[in-house]
Amino acid sequence: MEAFTNYLLQFGHLNEQQIRLIHSKLTLRHLPKGAYLSEAGQVARELAFVVDGVLRSSFYNNKGEDVTHYFITENHFYVDIDSFLHKMFSMGYVQAVTDCELIIIKIEDYEELSATILDWDLIFQKVANKFLIEKMNRLKLNIMEEAQVKYELFLQNFPGLVNRVPLVYVASFLGITPSSLSRIRRKK
Structure with missing residues (x-):
């Protein structure tokens, strides 16, 4: 409490x-x-x-x-x-x-x-x-065109979350396919 x-x-x-x-x-x-x-x-x-x-x-x-x-x-x-x-x-x-x-x-x-x-x-x-400000900042991620940039911003804005949730949900949130996310993660 x-x-x-x-x-x-x-x-x-x-x-x-x-x-x-x-x-x-x-x-x-x-x-x-x-x-x-x-x-x-x-x-x-x-x-x-x-x-x-x-x-x-x-x-x-x-x-x-x-x-x-x-x-x-x-x-x-x-x-x-x-x-x-x-x-x-x-x-x-x-x-x-x-x-x-x-x-x-x-x-x-x-x-x-x-x-x-x-x-x-x-x-x-x-x-x-x-909450609305945070939500708007999250939605800005999805406006970005390049998947690599979306993922990097996700990591900055949600430190540690990528290790706590299934990657399919992260990919869905970013508006990219799970295979695209896997390629981006391999490059890092």
Whole structure:
């Protein structure tokens, strides 16, 4: 819970009473490798904070191919924000790439904290802004034309992740074939 609290405190002040209230609303969940946190067609009812492990956000394109959209690693939140806040059906999937330890906040607890803690919404607005900036930086990788450059930027932006996730997911995220990724890795 300490990592979660420290993460939130980067975005605003919380007193001890507020922290205790927040902790009372959190649940720990183990998500085994391969299990899904959320699936397309569902309405998101939980917000997750990754304590340990790697999640993968993906979708199926019009060719029926599983495309990795991004990775969620330790000390990052995951929520399908449109689905969570507006009760819309999710369009993608979130799967544990490794065994994961998550802190979960249910929508009703999130709403209670929002109604009780004055700065809760401001803190989460700042968290959402940070997430959007990170997501935009990740998407910039896919705009690059040269596969070698994409891979080098991936290694810089996600140190160590290439050793934690299957290379087929890395290739999908970079928008290249697994064989192209293998050639690039052999050159290094």
